[in-house]
Structures are given as C-alpha cells and as structure tokens.
Amino acid sequence: MVVGDISTGTEVLVIGAGPGGYVAAIRAAQRDLDVTLVEKDAYGGVCLNRGCIPSKALITGASLAHEAGNAEEMGIHADPAVDMSQMSSWKDDVVDRLTGGVEKLCKANGVNLIEGEARFKDDGSVRVAHGGDGQGSESIDFQHCIVATGSRPIQIPNFEYEDAPVWSSKDALETDAVPGELLVVGAGYIGMELSTTFAKLGADVTVVEMLDDVLPGYEDDVSRVVRKRAESLGIDFHFGEAASDWREQGDGIVVATETEDGEESSYDADKVLVAVGRSPLTDTLDIENAGVELTENGFIDVDDRMRTSVEGIYAVGDVADRGPMLAHVGSKQGIVAAEHIAEEPVAYDAQAVPAAVFTDPEIGTVGMTQAEAEKEGFETVVGQMPFNASGRALTTNHSEGFVRIVAEEQSGFVLGCQIVGPEASELIAEVALGIEMGATLEDITSTIHTHPTLAEAVMEAAENAEGQAIHTLNR
C-alpha cells in the first residue's frame, strides 16, 4: 500500500457511474447492501453526458426547426433561425438536470459516492486515484465488485480526436456552431443520427461508409426508409469507401477516402466526424491484477448472471461481452448483478431486447427478424402495416415506414417486430412486453388499441399476419 493511502472496505464496489453502474449501485443499496460507487468523470456516464441524452435533445431541436420550416403544405409559413449556441446550452441544461438527478438518487438510496479513477490491485481491492494532481488516492477493499466502465469511440488511423477539425460524437454534441460542410465517417446508428441532425440544422452533409448501405445489421427495407429520407434532406452517401487521411486546406480540410480496390476520392469539409463504433474500456483498469478474463476483442467475459471469471467480480454494460452496447441493456444487467449479489434468483434472460435508432423516421426493433427466426428453426408467419394506411400517421404528417411483426406460424407466438416510422422507439415497448409474456398474435389483435394512434399499426400488422387485417389488404 502506498504511504498516505486511506483504506476502507465496502460490500459492493461499483466502478463507473453510467447507466450500467449507477443503476446497479442504486439497486444494490435498495437491497440494504453497503455500496460504494467510483466515477472518474461525470455521473450518468457516456449516455447522459455525451451519448443518448444530448443527442436526443439536439435531434428534438433540429427536427422542430426543420419541420416548422417545411410545413407550407400544412399552411404553416415560418423561416426558423437556429441559434446553435443557445440550443447547445438548452441541451446542457437537460444534461445537468439529469446528471444532478443521478447523483441525488444515488445519495438518497444511501450509495457512497467517490470521485476518482479505480484500478484493481488484486481480486479484492482497488486503488482510487482522485482527480487532479497530487490529490492522493485511497484503497478500497470489496466483497463484490461490479465493473461498469463502459466504452470509448474507436479511433481510426490518421484521425486524432485531439485535432480540432476531427470530431468524435462527443465533439459533435458539444459544438456551438453548425459546420458549413460536414463529412461523416460511418453510417451506423450514431453516424446516421448525427448526420440527420446536422443536415436539419443546415449543414451540407456527406457520409462515407465502408459497407454498402446505411445502418448495417438492419434489414434492407428498414434501412431503405431511413436512407431515402436522409437523401431527401440533402445528405450525400458514398458507400464502399473508407476514410484514409485528411489535411488542412484554406479555412477547411480535405478528407481522403479509399475503396477496397484502392480507388481514391477526396471531399472538402469543415469538420470530419468519425463514428465507426465503440470499444470497451478495460485497458485503464489494471484488470489483469484481478485475473478477470477478457475476450479477444477486449470485452469482459460474463455469464447470464453477469459474473466474470473471478468469483465476486461482475461486469455490466458496454464493457461486458453480452448483448448490444446500449444503455438499457447496461441498466438491466446492472440490476441483475445487484440482485444476484443480494442472492435473488435473477438472470439476464431477456427474450427480447428492444433497440431504437432516432433517425428520421425512427427505427424500433425487438426480438427476431423473419430471417433470424427461420434460422433458429421456426416456421414463421409475417404481417405488415404501412404507416401510410394509418389514420394517426397521416394526421401527424409523418407516414413513411411500416410495422412488421414476426410470429411462429402454428402457435402464433410473437417472435419479433421491426418498426420504421414515427415514434417507432415508443411503439416497440408494447411488443417487447408481448414477447416477454409469450403473447400470441391473437392476444395483440384482441387487445383494444386506442384510435387514432400509431400503436394501432402494431395491431394491424398482427391482423395482417393472421390474414384478416382491416386497414390493409391481406396477402
């Protein structure tokens, strides 16, 4: 032990106060465990400070301004001016309210909060270095530890986030000025959400993506709806190209790209936003001192109780090798870890993990696609309802997209749902509950759905799967 270290003990040590860690800490404290939560940066983690929350705030602002400026058809004549630094400080207020809330909720539930960076000494203790120079450190012994250190943006060669014209998603979310020309590298969900936002705010946006479509991983007819809309917002896509380098030119920059065959292109821009994915944060944790096993990609290996290879040490959230890197997955895993420590019969056994992309329109998915279900050996039946046949969608003037529901043919059990369209992120909640409860198509179609709502489209898709839709023709 370093001289001057204070050494304390805790039943449960949580490292990282993102949606995985703070939820785990609160739940463990609710189970009357003695809990210490260490955070080196800001309460709420990536999600609240530079992920989910600020991105969704800017999406709201950009969409409102854009929509109001493009509603002549509805008789609305406006030419909104956006003060970006004002929009940004409104967004900061939202973030501050929520991160302040997290801190308060932790305290109210009796969680001990410690600011600093934790590193494992061995499999029963960490040293926490407090922020700033010479502020000392302390040693904490734990009975159980939950690692929730999250992830960081992947960097690509030649694009250093320290350079002003090179943006990570964090930089994009913190800007006070809309760039005239923005080059976005990567058309995954973060790239697409931010491209759409900046296009709506008036930037001239170009997206380069190594693969051959936007939103890899989503079905073609789902991503097509988002790509078409993005194109209609003026976004230029270049597929099959990887960003290779950049240099300054005049006031701006030039970004070079390369295809697999070595064909080169270059694009003028003011900023280049690199959004090519995120990698788990395990390298600043001395995790080898605890003997915790990692996968080849650097994630922490866990079982369905979120236990690592070392007894008493758990991992949850982006850093854990289980489920997609999403905030609600981390929170659920945090609850599982906390309740498992409290000796409850819990498991991370979700049948259906919903996910949303907050593009225009939104995407909401849960469970299996038809292809996935068939691969699993299910005989499937599928039903679909286009939003342009939905009364509610037409009255909101947003009627692109559709709901698709996938069920097991014989039993009618709902297996999955893909929604692209207005409020898709909210609509998916009903189907997630349905799948978790083992609902059949009939259960969904027998449930009265309020008129006029977008949720009726879920019911209609299920009716279509049964061959008896009312508002769309049955195939």
Place this chain on the structure above:
Amino acid sequence: MVVGDISTGTEVLVIGAGPGGYVAAIRAAQRDLDVTLVEKDAYGGVCLNRGCIPSKALITGASLAHEAGNAEEMGIHADPAVDMSQMSSWKDDVVDRLTGGVEKLCKANGVNLIEGEARFKDDGSVRVAHGGDGQGSESIDFQHCIVATGSRPIQIPNFEYEDAPVWSSKDALETDAVPGELLVVGAGYIGMELSTTFAKLGADVTVVEMLDDVLPGYEDDVSRVVRKRAESLGIDFHFGEAASDWREQGDGIVVATETEDGEESSYDADKVLVAVGRSPLTDTLDIENAGVELTENGFIDVDDRMRTSVEGIYAVGDVADRGPMLAHVGSKQGIVAAEHIAEEPVAYDAQAVPAAVFTDPEIGTVGMTQAEAEKEGFETVVGQMPFNASGRALTTNHSEGFVRIVAEEQSGFVLGCQIVGPEASELIAEVALGIEMGATLEDITSTIHTHPTLAEAVMEAAENAEGQAIHTLNR
C-alpha cells in the same frame, strides 16, 4: 312495398359506415358472408369525416406552429404564420385519403356498398331511400343486421347549429378562419381538444363548463395538468356556468350564461362552439318497426355479443349501450358482431378499454383508477413516475405530467394506468396489452424498455409500485 322498389336480399346488412359499421362489414365479408353496407352520408362516419381524424390533423398543425413559435429557450427563433384555409385543405386531403381508403377496402373485401338512408320495415328488412329527390328507394331483406348509426352532437336550448355563429364540433373542424374570440361551451374532451387547438392558432378562447373542472370523469391530478397548460395558453375557464342564450352584437355575438343560483354573466365572442356531448342516432331509423329495445337514454340495449333484444339484429358503436362512445370501441364491437354472426366463440370481454384525450399534454388511460379498483374490492398498490424525471421527456422539452399504475397488492396484477403527458395516447398501448394478458408489475419491470424513451416511465411507475424505482424516490 312501394311501387318501383327493387327488393334484394343479403346475409348481413350493416347500417352506417363509421368505425363500428365498416369494420363489421369488412370482417363479416372476410368470413365469406354476403355483406351489404348502407351509408347515407360519407364513408368513415363521424370519426373520419368530422371527428377523430380532422381534429387530430388540426391539433398537429396548431401544435407545430405554436411550438415552433415558442422555442426560443431551445435556440429556435421563428414567428410562424398560419394560413388557416391552407391548413384546412391539408386536413381535408388527409380525410379524403382515409375515407377513399375505407371505400376501397370495403370493395376489395367484397362488401356491397349502397348509398342511402335505411329505415326498418320490420325485423327482417329495411327500406333504403337513396339520396337526393326522387332517386327512389329499395328494399333489402336481411338474415342478420348490424346497426351502427352512431351519434350526433347534443343541442342545447337557444343554440341552433344552423345559425352561423353557433358551431358544432363539425363546424369548428371545417372553418377556414380562426375566430378572434371563441367561446366554448363544455370542457369535456372534445371541448378541451378544440379549445387548445384554437388557442394555439391564436384565438382568444373562453370556456364555460357547468361542472367544476375540465374533463369530468378524470381524476383531479390528471385533469389539473391539462387545465394548467390550457391556462398557460391563455384559455379562460368559467366553471359552474351553463350557456343560456346568445344574440348578435355589432360584428360579433354576446353569449349569456347562468349559474345554478341564477347568477348571470355574458361574454363577447365571434363564435360559440357547443360541445356538450353526443346522443345516439336511433330516431331516424324506424327501429320500433323491428321491435328493438332501447334504454331510457335512447341507446340500443345489447349483450356482450352485441346482440339486441331481437334475434339476428346487433348494434355496435356509439349507438349501442355498451362501453364509452369511442371509435376503437365501435370497431371492436363491430368485429365481435361480425364474428358472432360467423358463429365464432367471441365476446366483447375487454378487461381494459384504453382511451385518449389529445389535449396538451395528452391523456391516456386504461382499466381502473385506484378508487375504482378499491370500489370493486381490490386491495391496491399504486406507483407513479413524473415525466420531469424522464430523460426522454426532458429531451423532447415536454416534461409535464406523470404515469400512474394501479395493481392488486397481493398478486401484483396490473389493473389500470393513468398517463398524462407526452405521447400518452401511444404509451397506454403497452399497459392495455399487459392488462389483457394478466401481466403483473414484475412482468412490466422485467421487460427491458428502450432508453431513452417515454415508455421507460411506465416501467418506472411499476418499479415505484414495487417500492424499488431507480429514477424516482420510493414512497
């Protein structure tokens, strides 16, 4: 039979092509029955032509213009001008698309469409008088009949809808100009939706209501959120007053009101909108010729298969004495009647009828309130989540209101849910499915909810009922 009458026969005769009737007709045709649908006015009934759909379209338009004009806080500076006649024709386009769709869907499913007004000759036939003068009539014999004639706005003494300054909801929805001063009689859901809409469009709105609050029937803390917001939009409320008369004055009118104690007041206005409820449309149907029994209030008496007192004759929708007068209730009942005729084991046995009010913010409710559940003998537990603790709500800049969930204490079965807040009409769908499925609080809290969404607030309310909410303090 009148000379010149053609007499035809049909297995199923449906009278009225509103959401009760056209859905019944399509479903009956899907069951390979020979179906004839008679409509005297417009396909889609009140709902599509002068109810749900046009009102929601104007709410969208008014809200977008209002919101964009009041978003300085978010850095959006706009001063939208609304061209009301353009907004109105956009709304008409939406209506036309949907009513055209209904007609097409009926035909595609093989429903015979007849335009005209049906009156019962006896319990096995009707005469249909075709529109216009001298266009003749025809007689139709039926094996089964589904009466879906809907409802009309209640008229109050001295306020004739034929007079130009006196508006029914239909007139309000058809206007091409926003009145300078609008007096609204009645603060039920239709009155409140339209008051809010016209206030956002710039009218100076005053509401008089006989009872002592807005939205009678809703719990105080629910209606309070809507009233406060309406007041902040500049709407003036006068409770305990009934409109008694009106007269012209200068370019406008003066409306007189009276309290129960006979105290009189008067209000200047340009238009007076009377929205005091709707009554079933049974008096233009010669229904006594069929021997069908009515309740004292003029509704058609039905059982849970939607059968009237006369064998073979069913009634559904607003005209039937079962469930609230709402479009989705009518559609569900239409399906029950059609499937019962097709000899399926169906019943109108909904455990939970969701309802929405499209005010600002919206209200969505389903199942029982706590008071209702206790009255039924349940021991209840209740959980609540305020939207101002929801990350998604804050990022949309709409964080008023809350989700409340009511469950049976011992079993945890969810009994009801009251939501007032953003997208309440959509959020209620998850809980409706849950109640129908017999979900417990644990089923809801164990289901992963996408972050950041408003639907998380449903999960949080359920966690709060369990005493273990993460984002709000547990009571």
Place this chain on the structure above:
Amino acid sequence: APSETESPSGRVFAPPSVRRLARELGVDLASVSGSGPSGRVTEGDVRSAAEGADAGGDGES
C-alpha cells in the same frame, strides 16, 4: 376448484387467447385454477379443465 387468490368481482386473469379458447371449449374460466404467475390462467389450464370435464372428472388432472 377456484384458486385461493380469487379476485374480487370474480375477475379472472387470463390472456385473450385463453379466454377465447375457454368459450370455444365451453370451460367456465372462474372454475379453473390458474397455474401461471400469481394464478394467471394458461392455455394448458383451460385444456386440462376441458379434458377433465369430458372425462367426467372434476377438472383437476
């Protein structure tokens, strides 16, 4: 036999598909004891109640 946690006003907790099956098979839901969480009535409960009735049994299999 009715479940021990019988609800007030005879409310039975069962999904719509199960309620419909009960009507189809002529089973009185209120007389079925639910084997699901908190006594929720399942498809299997209704089917065995129907078989029990057919076999002249007491609904318990």
